[in-house]
Structures are given as C-alpha cells and as structure tokens.
Amino acid sequence: MTKFADMTVAQLLAALASPDPTPGGGTAAAIAGAMGTSLLLMVSGLAKSKNNLDEEKAALAAAKSALEPVTSRLIELADADTGAFNDVMTAYRLPKATDEQKAARTGAIQVALRRATEIPLETLRACADALPHARPIADYGNQAAASDVGVAIGLLRAAAEGAAANVRINLKGLKDEAFDSATEAETSRLLAAAAGHQAR
Amino acid sequence: MTKFADMTVAQLLAALASPDPTPGGGTAAAIAGAMGTSLLLMVSGLAKSKNNLDEEKAALAAAKSALEPVTSRLIELADADTGAFNDVMTAYRLPKATDEQKAARTGAIQVALRRATEIPLETLRACADALPHARPIADYGNQAAASDVGVAIGLLRAAAEGAAANVRINLKGLKDEAFDSATEAETSRLLAAAAGHQAR
Numbered sequence: 001m002t003k004f005a006d007m008t009v010a011q012l013l014a015a016l017a018s019p020d021p022t023p024g025g026g027t028a029a030a031i032a033g034a035m036g037t038s039l040l041l042m043v044s045g046l047a048k049s050k051n052n053l054d055e056e057k058a059a060l061a062a063a064k065s066a067l068e069p070v071t072s073r074l075i076e077l078a079d080a081d082t083g084a085f086n087d088v089m090t091a092y093r094l095p096k097a098t099d100e101q102k103a104a105r106t107g108a109i110q111v112a113l114r115r116a117t118e119i120p121l122e123t124l125r126a127c128a129d130a131l132p133h134a135r136p137i138a139d140y141g142n143q144a145a146a147s148d149v150g151v152a153i154g155l156l157r158a159a160a161e162g163a164a165a166n167v168r169i170n171l172k173g174l175k176d177e178a179f180d181s182a183t184e185a186e187t188s189r190l191l192a193a194a195a196g197h198q199a200r
Numbered sequence: 201m202t203k204f205a206d207m208t209v210a211q212l213l214a215a216l217a218s219p220d221p222t223p224g225g226g227t228a229a230a231i232a233g234a235m236g237t238s239l240l241l242m243v244s245g246l247a248k249s250k251n252n253l254d255e256e257k258a259a260l261a262a263a264k265s266a267l268e269p270v271t272s273r274l275i276e277l278a279d280a281d282t283g284a285f286n287d288v289m290t291a292y293r294l295p296k297a298t299d300e301q302k303a304a305r306t307g308a309i310q311v312a313l314r315r316a317t318e319i320p321l322e323t324l325r326a327c328a329d330a331l332p333h334a335r336p337i338a339d340y341g342n343q344a345a346a347s348d349v350g351v352a353i354g355l356l357r358a359a360a361e362g363a364a365a366n367v368r369i370n371l372k373g374l375k376d377e378a379f380d381s382a383t384e385a386e387t388s389r390l391l392a393a394a395a396g397h398q399a400r
Contacts, residue, residue: 005210009231012209013271016238019245021344025351028235031209032355035228038216045219071213144221147369151225151362155232158358162351169347 004031004078021089026081026120029162033127034074036155037067039148040134046142056140063133070130074159077123081166084116088170113173120166121183127160128190131197153197160194204231204278221289226281226320229362233327234274236355237267239348240334246342256340263333270330274359277323281366284316288370313373320366321383327360328390331397353397360394 004012004027012031015023044064047057091108095101131153138149164187171180204212204227212231215223244264247257291312294305331353338349364387371380 005213006208008206008208009212010205010275013205013234013238013275016235017241017271019242021242021246024242024345025239025348028239028355029351032232032235032358034213035216035232038213039225039228041217042219042221042224046221071217075210075213145224147362147365148225150365151229151358154358154361155228155355158232158351158354161354162347165347165350 001079001082004082005075022082022085023078024082024085025162026085026116026123026166027078029120029159029166030074030078030081030123030126032155032162033123033130033159034071034078036127036152036159037071037074037130039152039155040130040137041067041071043137043141043145043148043152044133046145048140048142052140056136059136060140063136067130067133070126073126074123077119077126080119081116081123084112084119087112088116109173110175113170114176114179117167117170117174117183120163120170121187123163124160124167124187124190124194127156127163128194131156131160131194134197157194157197160191164191201279201282204282205275222282222285223278224282224285225362226285226316226323226366227278229320229359229366230274230278230281230323230326232355232362233323233330233359234271234278236327236352236359237271237274237330239352239355240330240337241267241271243337243341243345243348243352244333246345248340248342252340259336260340263336266333267330270326273326274323277319277326280319281316281323284312284319287312288316309373310375313370314376314379317367317370317374317383320363320370321387323363324360324367324387324390324394327356327363328394331356331360331394334397357394357397360391364391 007015016028041064044060044067047060088109091105091112094105094108096105134149134153138146141149167183167187171183174180207215216228241264244260244267247260291305291308294308295301296305334349334353338346341349367383367387371383374380
C-alpha cells in the first residue's frame with residue numbers, strides 16, 4: 001500500500017472520498033493532527049523578535065524538539081489506522097462454516113479490533129502530548145502568527161476527538177473488560193485534557 | 201508555485217512546518233475542511249443497507265452532489281490563501297521613502313489585506329455550506345461509519361473556526377468600516393451555525 005506521506009493531497013482526498021471504508025476518519029484525524037503539529041513547528045521557528053530572551057528561545061527550541069517526533073508518529077499512525085481497519089474487515093470475512101472456523105474467526109476479530117482500538121488511542125495520546133506545547137509557542141512565537149497557533153490547536157483538538165470516537169467505536173466490539181475500562185478511562189482523561197487547550 | 205493538490209502529504213506537512221509564513225493556518229484549515237467533506241462523500245456512498253428507501257437514497261445522492269464542488273472549492277482556497285498572504289507580505293515590502301511611495305504602499309496593503317480576508321471568508325462559507333449535509337449522511341449512511349461522520353464534522357468545525365480566525369486577524373488591518381462590520385457580522389453568523397452541528 002502507498003504510504004499516505006507519499007500520496008499527493010489530491011490522492012489522499014480521493015481515497016478518503018471513495019466508498020471504500022479505508023482510509024477513514026482515523027487516518028484523517030492523524031493527518032489533521034500532523035497538520036496541527038506542523039503549524040506549531042512553523043511558529044516555533046518564528047521568534048517574537050530578535051530580542052527574545054534566552055529562556056524564551058530555549059522554550060521555543062524545546063517545543064520544537066518535542067513536536068518533531070510527534071509529527072512523524074502521527075504520519076505513521078495515519079498508515080497504521082488504515083492497516084488496522086483493513087485487518088478487522090479481513091477477520092470478519094474469515095469462513096464460519098464449522099465450530100472451529102467460528103472460534104478462529106472470533107479470535108481473529110478480537111485481535112484485529114484490539115489493534116484498531118490501540119492505534120487511534122496512540123493518535124489521541126500523540127495529540128494530547130502535542131497540545132501543551134502550543135502555550136510556549138503562543139507566548140514566545142511571533143504574535144503575527146497567533147491565528148496559526150489557533151488553527152493548530154483547533155486541528156489537534158478535532159484530531160483528538162476524532163481519534164477518541166474511533167477508539168470508542170472499536171472498543172464496543174471488544175470482550176476484554178479490563179482493557180475496555182482502562183481504555184475508556186484513559187480516553188476520557190485525554191479528551192478532557194485536550195479540551196482544556198484554547199486558542200486565544 | 202506547486203499547487204497543494206499536487207504536493208505529497210509529506211511535502212505539505214514540511215511546507216507547513218517550515219518557518220516561512222506561508223503556507224499557514226488558512227491553507228491548513230482549507231485542507232482540513234476538504235478532508236471533512238471527503239469523509240462525508242465516502243459515507244454518502246455507503247448506504248445503510250440494500251433496503252434504503254428511495255427517498256433516503258435520493259437524500260444521500262443530493263448530499264454527494266452538493267459536497268463534490270465544495271471539496272474542489274476548498275482545495276482551490278488552500279492555494280488562494282497562500283497566494284493572498286504572499287501578496288500581503290509583498291505589499292508590506294514596497295518602498296516607502298517618498299510620500300508617493302508611502303501612499304502607493306498603503307493602497308497596495310489595503311488591497312492585499314482585503315483579499316487575504318475574503319479568501320478565508322470563502323473557506324468559512326464553504327465549511328458552513330458543507331456541514332448541514334452531514335445530517336442526511338449520518339441518518340441514511342451506514343451506521344458503521346458513524347465515527348467517520350463525527351470526524352468529518354469535527355474537521356469542518358475546526359476548519360471553520362480556523363478560517364474565521366484568519367478573517368479576523370486580517371480584518372484588523374483594514375480601514376473600510378462598512379466591509380469590516382459586514383464581514384464580522386457574517387463571520388459570527390457562520391461560526392454560530394457551524395457550532396450547531398454536533399457529532400452524535
């Protein structure tokens with residue numbers, strides 16, 4: 001499969017728009033999150049003025065260092081989300097004529113759904129990790145780029161919410177109660193944290 | 201300039217992340233909006249069942265027909281936003297040694313800022329136009345794609361809010377009071393309408 005990073009934007013949009021179930025919202029959320037971290041990276045490189053204090057420059061550099069791997073991670077997660085959902089569909093299509101086939105199919109669906117839950121959970125974690133870095137960037141970056149920071153926060157929050165929706169829809173099919181409740185608790189906590197970041 | 205549609209996703213993200221002021225939040229918002237309309241198009245092609253009523257099929261087809269040109273428009277606006285902001289920067293760099301140069305520069309800045317306001321306003325309008333189509337798609341599309349509709353709504357709302365932030369930041373520099381107040385009124389109205397669309 002072509003990696004999303006290597007597709008043109010037109011190809012990405014056509015792939016999202018096609019009636020094939022993948023790529024879907026999980027992939028779109030990860031790419032939107034990567035657009036958000038990329039905008040934050042831009043502003044981290046646009047110092048407020050030549051007179052930024054050394055500690056302000058250090059804060060911008062620290063935010064930049066933290067956000068670069070998150071961006072790469074989100075691009076990987078865009079691919080992983082489509083892969084995981086394709087595996088779920090493959091598992092559902094396994095034969096179910098005999099009891100053994102039924103048992104194997106049920107097991108394969110559980111494995112695939114668990115992964116299809118963990119991938120958007122990783123996307124949610126990545127967006128939640130990225131959002132706190134918007135603060136020093138808003139404070140010490142160029143004020144002419146304030147609307148870029150605002151767009152970044154909005155995209156990261158939408159990505160977090162979209163990833164959470166995907167976690168929850170796949171969690172419904174999972175039969176591991178301990179994993180279910182731990183995942184739902186983490187999802188709620190990360191969503192609440194993401195909602196606390198506002199554009200100014 | 202390479203059109204964003206023809207850039208790979210990796211190139212787009214690198215361009216957003218570079219310290220060059222363009223592409224910035226206005227372009228990212230338009231592309232996020234196009235990802236939202238593309239996801240809605242996907243679900244418009246995933247009927248709830250083979251037994252969808254004729255009127256339900258017609259509603260899905262109508263939503264699809266309405267959303268296709270909005271998607272194309274948002275891709276154009278991604279390019280137009282970067283072009284408009286580049287023109288603003290070019291205008292600010294005009295010479296200002298003589299009174300005539302100062303007057304010409306002031307005039308050029310006003311023309312460029314007006315366009316840099318109108319483009320994100322068009323993006324905001326496009327997102328506001330797209331959002332109502334999420335309802336029939338959520339109602340009559342495949343319920344397994346409910347989270348895709350939710351992600352689409354979140355992206356379109358984030359795109360609308362990001363576009364509005366860009367309208368407002370450029371409006372600040374404009375000296376045409378009638379345009380300012382009409383634009384601010386329309387922006388507020390469209391943002392309120394966009395905020396009324398919720399994922400379920």
